[in-house]
Amino acid sequence: MNHFQRKKGVLHAEAIPLERLAERYGTPLYVYSTATLTRHWKVLNRSLAGIRHVVCYAVKANANLALLARFAKLGSGFDIVSAGELYRVLKAGGDPRKVVFSGVGKRDDEIAFALESGVRVLNVESAGELARISIVARRMGVRAPIALRVNPDVDPKTHPYISTGLRENKFGVSVEEARRLYPLAAKDDALHVVGVASHIGSQITSVKPFLDAIDRVLALARELEKQGIPLAHLDVGGGLGIRYKDEEPPHPDEYGAAIRKALAPWKGEVLLEPGRVLVGNAGVLVTRVLHVKRSGRKTFVVVDAAMNDLVRPAFYEAHHDIEPVGRPREGEREIVADVVGPICESSDFLARKRRMPEPVPGDLLAVRSAGAYGFAMSSNYNARPRAAEVLVEGDQAFLARRRETYADLVRGEEPAPAPERV
Numbered sequence: 001m002n003h004f005q006r007k008k009g010v011l012h013a014e015a016i017p018l019e020r021l022a023e024r025y026g027t028p029l030y031v032y033s034t035a036t037l038t039r040h041w042k043v044l045n046r047s048l049a050g051i052r053h054v055v056c057y058a059v060k061a062n063a064n065l066a067l068l069a070r071f072a073k074l075g076s077g078f079d080i081v082s083a084g085e086l087y088r089v090l091k092a093g094g095d096p097r098k099v100v101f102s103g104v105g106k107r108d109d110e111i112a113f114a115l116e117s118g119v120r121v122l123n124v125e126s127a128g129e130l131a132r133i134s135i136v137a138r139r140m141g142v143r144a145p146i147a148l149r150v151n152p153d154v155d156p157k158t159h160p161y162i163s164t165g166l167r168e169n170k171f172g173v174s175v176e177e178a179r180r181l182y183p184l185a186a187k188d189d190a191l192h193v194v195g196v197a198s199h200i201g202s203q204i205t206s207v208k209p210f211l212d213a214i215d216r217v218l219a220l221a222r223e224l225e226k227q228g229i230p231l232a233h234l235d236v237g238g239g240l241g242i243r244y245k246d247e248e249p250p251h252p253d254e255y256g257a258a259i260r261k262a263l264a265p266w267k268g269e270v271l272l273e274p275g276r277v278l279v280g281n282a283g284v285l286v287t288r289v290l291h292v293k294r295s296g297r298k299t300f301v302v303v304d305a306a307m308n309d310l311v312r313p314a315f316y317e318a319h320h321d322i323e324p325v326g327r328p329r330e331g332e333r334e335i336v337a338d339v340v341g342p343i344c345e346s347s348d349f350l351a352r353k354r355r356m357p358e359p360v361p362g363d364l365l366a367v368r369s370a371g372a373y374g375f376a377m378s379s380n381y382n383a384r385p386r387a388a389e390v391l392v393e394g395d396q397a398f399l400a401r402r403r404e405t406y407a408d409l410v411r412g413e414e415p416a417p418a419p420e421r422v
């Protein structure tokens, strides 16, 4: 359920027609529904009622400050993968004690920033990283709270680019290596072993892989406990999928219930790192049609949003529904077209061979399910200023990020920098 619905034929974000937002803020424009993201967070949170848990929103999916601030207000924790994300969380008023720091390669300065800020745990992804964290913590005179991210070697059956829990992936350590590293970490007085983590991939559309992963991680946690290394929490990662087209991912209630059941024997706390499921369908990208171009047998709908704004179709051949924002026209034709942006790359498309009502230049289109990994993965390629982002709440709109200007594009650059002796 999301709050982008048609009213009298016109697509709205909650109570505001998208047309009005496009007029006010220009296009391309990211529009987020606060009711949708709040609801998604609450539903997921409630699905784990009865067990001690923290929902740690995966900031990478959408790191807009206003959106993070909404989650912080709900009491959310955060899953971060860089010091930059930590900076954003703190700026948004997030509680560092509910922050988990994941990621395969943390620099010393990032580790130090996390320890200074008092994050809850650093998820460690290799023996080398464990050693680095110990060195940095010792230097700072603190104990670093750590969990090992275990790679449970289960197949999440998702796109290979977003699968992370297989042995061949670069993420985490194997169960065998974790068995070896935990006792070392437990003996290190610069480290404080607090948990175990796993994350197997993204856009997962059945509960089975999650349960397989939990089984393996839980077995490891039990073993460690027997050896006198008790763990305070178990982090089940993120990865729950959403519907882009015809997928049928488990409802968060079903997911939550399955996790609760699988973790019934677990007495510690449970952490989750959901990203996409919270924000994916809480956002659309609004774009204006520039031209309808025919070339041989093909029709191209050229729009003002491009792969720099939304890279998922180019990157993963991802499907995003695209629909007209306005009312259907009388007698309009259906066409099959590629919806493309102005960037000089053949991979610059938002949709291919898409059946859609024939638009005319000036029409607005809404690209759905763009709230996760949309703006977050956008860039300035082709010197295109990045889009504005707007949060909608009922009949109110909040400009959460202004559109970039040309001056923003060259910030930090000099046409004729002075030479420096280095």
Ligand code: LLP
Residues within 6 Å of the ligand: 058, 061, 079, 102, 103, 162, 164, 199, 201, 202, 203, 237, 238, 239, 240, 273, 274, 275, 276, 277, 312, 316, 372, 373
């Ligand atoms: N935790 C860790 C350690 C992760 O690596 C990720 C996502 C998450 C949590 C959140 O996963 P989610 O709940 O959003 O599935 N750019 C790709 C998705 C990459 C996901 C990377 N890791 C996309 O657009 O599909």
